[in-house]
Amino acid sequence: MGASAGSDDFKDKYYTGRRNNGIYIPRFRNIGGETNQKDFTRGYGYQGGGGRSDWTKQIAEMAYGAAFKEATLKPGDWQIGLSGFGEILPYQDNKMTLDYNKLDKWGLPTVTFDATLKENELNMRKDMQQQAVEMLENAGFRDVKGHDGDYAIGLGIHEMGTARMGRDRKTSVLNENNQLHDVPNVYVTDGSAMTSAGNVNPSLTYMALTARAANHAVEELKKMNI
Ligand SMILES: Cc1cc2nc3c(=O)[nH]c(=O)nc-3n(C[C@H](O)[C@H](O)[C@H](O)COP(=O)(O)OP(=O)(O)OC[C@H]3O[C@@H](n4cnc5c(N)ncnc54)[C@H](O)[C@@H]3O)c2cc1C
Numbered sequence: 637m638g639a640s641a642g643s644d645d646f647k648d649k650y651y652t653g654r655r656n657n658g659i660y661i662p663r664f665r666n667i668g669g670e671t672n673q674k675d676f677t678r679g680y681g682y683q684g685g686g687g688r689s690d691w692t693k694q695i696a697e698m699a700y701g702a703a704f705k706e707a708t709l710k711p712g713d714w715q716i717g718l719s720g721f722g723e724i725l726p727y728q729d730n731k732m733t734l735d736y737n738k739l740d741k742w743g744l745p746t747v748t749f750d751a752t753l754k755e756n757e758l759n760m761r762k763d764m765q766q767q768a769v770e771m772l773e774n775a776g777f778r779d780v781k782g783h784d785g786d787y788a789i790g791l792g793i794h795e796m797g798t799a800r801m802g803r804d805r806k807t808s809v810l811n812e813n814n815q816l817h818d819v820p821n822v823y824v825t826d827g828s829a830m831t832s833a834g835n836v837n838p839s840l841t842y843m844a845l846t847a848r849a850a851n852h853a854v855e856e857l858k859k860m861n862i
Pocket residue numbers: 793794795825826827828837838839840842
């Protein structure tokens with residue numbers, strides 16, 4: 637969910653390599669302990685970037701000849717895009733189960749996901765698009781268009797969950813050290829421990845959890861507990 641736009645400015649500016657930096661707009665909804673949005677809790681940030689379009693747009697036109705050759709030598713117009721990264725609340729009934737009646741070709745139970753976006757996320761998505769459009773319009777871009785990638789759970793790049801961490805072994809898979817409640821010599825240190833990453837990038841947290849879990853495993857080994 638987000639928006640994209642073009643610009644007629646900076647036609648004399650170009651870049652080589654990976655010079656154009658990305659954009660990160662931190663969360664601005666419902667922060668500082670206040671809920672300033674009526675129809676959703678928590679929030680979202682934007683990630684995006686700008687650049688000049690290149691020769692790839694010529695492919696669709698199947699063009700040829702001198703004009704085509706000339707066009708491929710010139711950088712295209714400047715474009716910018718913003719994509720929202722919003723939090724999906726950690727709903728108890730969003731879950732993954734193992735189906736022992738349907739095994740894969742190695743005889744292992746297959747995975748069934750039963751998870752949906754709910755009202756909070758759907759309302760947040762509307763705001764995500766509106767605000768992106770408003771920001772680009774107010775910044776003076778032209779041809780501002782909102783877009784909706786028709787997200788379904790699993791299609792994003794910050795997915796997590798399925799083996800949640802928690803104190804109660806009846807309701808959680810992992811304990812506070814990323815160790816299986818039921819099998820203490822097994823540690824699961826990826827994103828599956830999390831029930832939500834908020835709206836921010838998760839990888840550094842996974843790495844920190846992993847380092848802490850590895851340290852715990854070494855200490856437990858030294859004590860001959862595992
Ligand atoms: C395009 C893209 C850009 C991203 N950018 C960022 C970013 O800028 N910042 C950020 O914080 N996060 C980013 N992420 C998210 C981040 O990469 C993931 O959240 C993170 O890598 C997840 O870590 P993980 O250990 O949970 O899972 P993964 O890194 O997916 O590791 C799972 C591993 O399990 C292996 N595996 C799967 N099934 C089996 C099996 N049956 N047997 C054995 N092995 C198996 C897989 O091969 C894989 O190596 C990005 C993701 C994508 C796709």
